[in-house]
Amino acid sequence: MNTILSLLRIIGVLLSLFLLFIFIMPMTVRVINVGNIAGVIFAVWLFCVSCRPVQSFFSRIMHQNGFLTFLYRAVNIGFTAFAVYGIIITCFMALACNSKPADNSTLIVLGAQVRPEGVPSLILRGRIDAAEKYLDEHREAKAVLAGGMGFDEPMSEAKCMYDTMVEDGISPDRLIMEDKSKNTMENFRYSREVLADNDLGEDITVTTDSFHMLRAMLIVRQQGFKGRVGAVCAETRLEFLPTYVVREWFALPFQLIR
Numbered sequence: 058m059n060t061i062l063s064l065l066r067i068i069g070v071l072l073s074l075f076l077l078f079i080f081i082m083p084m085t086v087r088v089i090n091v092g093n094i095a096g097v098i099f100a101v102w103l104f105c106v107s108c109r110p111v112q113s114f115f116s117r118i119m120h121q122n123g124f125l126t127f128l129y130r131a132v133n134i135g136f137t138a139f140a141v142y143g144i145i146i147t148c149f150m151a152l153a154c155n156s157k158p159a160d161n162s163t164l165i166v167l168g169a170q171v172r173p174e175g176v177p178s179l180i181l182r183g184r185i186d187a188a189e190k191y192l193d194e195h196r197e198a199k200a201v202l203a204g205g206m207g208f209d210e211p212m213s214e215a216k217c218m219y220d221t222m223v224e225d226g227i228s229p230d231r232l233i234m235e236d237k238s239k240n241t242m243e244n245f246r247y248s249r250e251v252l253a254d255n256d257l258g259e260d261i262t263v264t265t266d267s268f269h270m271l272r273a274m275l276i277v278r279q280q281g282f283k284g285r286v287g288a289v290c291a292e293t294r295l296e297f298l299p300t301y302v303v304r305e306w307f308a309l310p311f312q313l314i315r
Contacts, residue, residue: 069107076100076299083300092304102136143306146271150302153271158262158287161197164188165248167241167265167273168204168214175211177221180266183291185221188264191289192227198262200227201251203235203244241273242315245280259284266293268301272312279315 080096083089105111119129166188169181177185188200202222204214213236223229235251238244252258259282263273267290277286293301 066107066109069103073100073104073107076103079296079299080303082296088297088300090300090304091307092302093300095307096299096303099136099139102132106133143303146306146309147302150268150271150305153274154267154288154290156274156286156288158191158289159260159285161195162260162262162285162287163252163257164191164198164200164262164264164289165245166200166202166218167244167263167269168202168218168238170207171210171212171214171217173209173211175217177217179294180291181214181217182221183266183293184264185218185225187289187291188218189222189225189227191262191264192231199231199233199255199257200264201233201235201248201257203238203248205236205238205243207239241269242276242280245273245276245282249280249282260287261285262287262289264289264291266291266301268293268298268305272305272309275309275312279312 076096077100080093080100083093105115115129119125166184169184170178171181172178192198192200200222202215202218204218206213206216213234215234215236219229219232219234222232233251233255235244235247238247248261252261261277261282261284263270263277263286265273270288270290274286274288
């Protein structure tokens, strides 16, 4: 039993150091949000409960009075519950990405940041690549490019996607811009109007990153789409994926209560 416990402690320490590296790395390129902040805090907690000298030190301090004992146990229960919740939500994220599109259904490509020089950010480039691959494989399909212009962007996200895809060889006749939206909810609200105006039906295929797909699917249903909803996931750089996945753990509950 002691051998198993020691092995689990070693695994916990190694995992905590790995997670600390994974969540700090995006910060070096100024990607800082609730995802990697929470990830760093969780990694520190995991190290503290896995490293025996550190765990023993905190245990002695916290057991000096009843309130500290309660606080110590509550924190441990909270972090454990957070980890279990995250694992469950991540499984649902993976399932959302496996939603098969209907044949030649209309793409709704969700926008992302446009760089100051007018080129797609890495995330937006990934979504463009995924959309182009789908359009190449489904010659009858069209795409709604959804995204307005943020205060720090030189053009709308829709226009950036349109220009890039046309330059890459996609026919302009297959691309429709929706350039009024400011967030994902508006992406779908205004895209639904575009679908109706162009008689494109209700079957859609959402193109976004894998970490974002579950919330996007939830918003689709909240917006009242009745057709079949498929998924085409963009490839996200692995060093950023954990940060954005954890960010979604926080965003999903807020979306559910809207």
